[in-house]
Amino acid sequence: MNTACPATPRILLRKTNLDKPLWEKLFMDIPYIVKPREDTGLYNAKVGIWLFLASEVMLFGALFSSYILLRVGAAAGTWPHGLLNVALGTINTLVLICSSVTVVMSWASLKLGNFGRYRIYQSITLLCALTFLGIKSVEYHDKFNHYEVIQTDGRIVDGHLVERTKDFDLAKKTGAVTLLGHFVEKTEAGAHEATAKHAEHSNITIPVAQIKKMENYGPWHSTYLAIYFTLTGLHALHVFAGAAVIFVIWGPLAGLWKTDPARYTNRIEISGLFWHFVDLVWIFLFPVLYLL
Amino acid sequence: MSDSHDIHHVHQAVRRYLIVFGALLVGTLLTVWASYVHFIHFHIGGAEINTNVVVALFIASVKAFLVAGYFMHLISERKMIYGILTATGFFFVGLMFLTIWAMHDYPMLTIK
Known part of the structure; x- marks a missing residue:
């Protein structure tokens, strides 16, 4: 191993030995891959x-x-x-x-x-x-399975998705969604968490016609x-x-x-x-x- | 591949790794426990300081020191590495201060 030649171009320009494979000629002499350099003490x-x-x-x-x-x-x-x-x-x-x-x-x-x-x-x-x-x-x-649904009457349902009906379509306002969750009293985060911890969770089915906004807890939430x-x-x-x-x-x-x-x-x-x-x-x- | 001095050195290092491992486990449990304790908040210059945040970041910093110092061998590293990290630390601190200066555009210390 040549430790006196730190610059790769010099290695490449060095007279090649024709009896060795090309990769060996190119890479075998790369210095300081194991031995530490004298100036830094590091490989x-x-x-x-x-x-x-x-x-x-x-x-x-x-x-x-x-x-x-x-x-x-x-x-x-x-x-x-x-x-x-x-x-x-x-x-x-x-x-x-x-x-x-x-x-x-x-x-x-x-x-x-x-x-x-x-x-x-x-x-x-x-x-x-x-x-x-x-x-x-x-x-x-x-988180992606956890939804917050704001209903048209202002009430908020928070819970995990159980199922959607086959005709579920938010744009066409058809079908229904069932969440395992609870009704949230207030929209502020603090009150939301407080009610979430003590609330009894049950299956809540919401017709799409009653949904104003439905969003999961993805990065956009x-x-x-x-x-x-x-x-x-x-x-x-x-x-x-x-x-x-x-x-x-x-x-x-x-x-x-x-x-x-x-x-x-x-x-x-x-x-x-x-x-x-x-x-x-x-x-x-x-x-x-x-x-x- | 190793002489007796190196072997002794490695055995010593292994003992240190195990001690650090134990300290990191304790530190993790301490972090979780401390998060459920409501420490008394104190005031500096009229601003309320959330002691829970200070405690959690202090424990995390100690754990980070153990990982960097012993697992990454920064306790006994070469000058060049310290040089690289000093430059990094300078810019990192600068980045955090940019954030602090930007806080003047927001209501101060709204963390409750």
Whole structure:
């Protein structure tokens, strides 16, 4: 490995050795993929991932500042509380913490030369990622299935969709919808939640002719849900991407462990740094969205 | 692949990871518990401060420090990484201050 030639163009311009395959000529001498540079003390991928994470901090920072602006700018008493399932949020937090530990334990296993244990730890990491995404999708499904119906007489029904008649059509004013929910006394968010917690839920069938407005709890329902779906959706994409990278290194790229174990271990460190960042973002998302 | 010094170092790191793991679990449960406690709100310069928000963000910050410091090895990282993060922190804080300055366009501290 040439450590005195950091610039890739010089490698490409170097006299080629015709008895080696092209990819080998191009890539085998890329410096500092394992060995640290003399000036930074770091291998290149580590500098790269930290620069990437710096940009990620700014991405989520922009969304967090949007959250603060929306929340502080909301009229007193209108910001929803208790709309999300705290138990599911807590479980997801614990799941992500477990996955962070298994990632560092897998890296430590490779440092100790124990490839089998590494694979077990990373399998648990992948299971945790799937569990997290599964719970998140359950939460999303619940919100998309949760409706608020304002009737023509001014009364509001809040509940989960049970069924729609076959001729249900809001535009043609035909059919009916049944929700498992309750009548809401007031439209303000505070009163709404208070009544929701104590109200007895039952099946309420509403003819479409009596519906003035019907909307589910998707991102369009309120600024709170808009920022909730944006933040958690972007975070879920990061969980998915991180899990995909971990899986690829765990499975298809595992052969590198036999040929270049140090480089393979570094890949685990790099993917781990990304994974911990994803965990770190959730550490703030959980209290901000679920508890406060 | 490792000499005895490295192996000892890794074993020490594993012990630290497990301690941090326990601290993160406790921190999570503490966050949930604290959210159900109604702390007394205090006033600074006439503005009411929601203590629950302060407590929750403090616990989250401690947890974030543990993850970044020990799992991401920032406790013992190279100067260049600190340099990158210092620049990031500067712009991040700037971004948050933009938000605070923008609050002058809204009724102040409407969080209840």
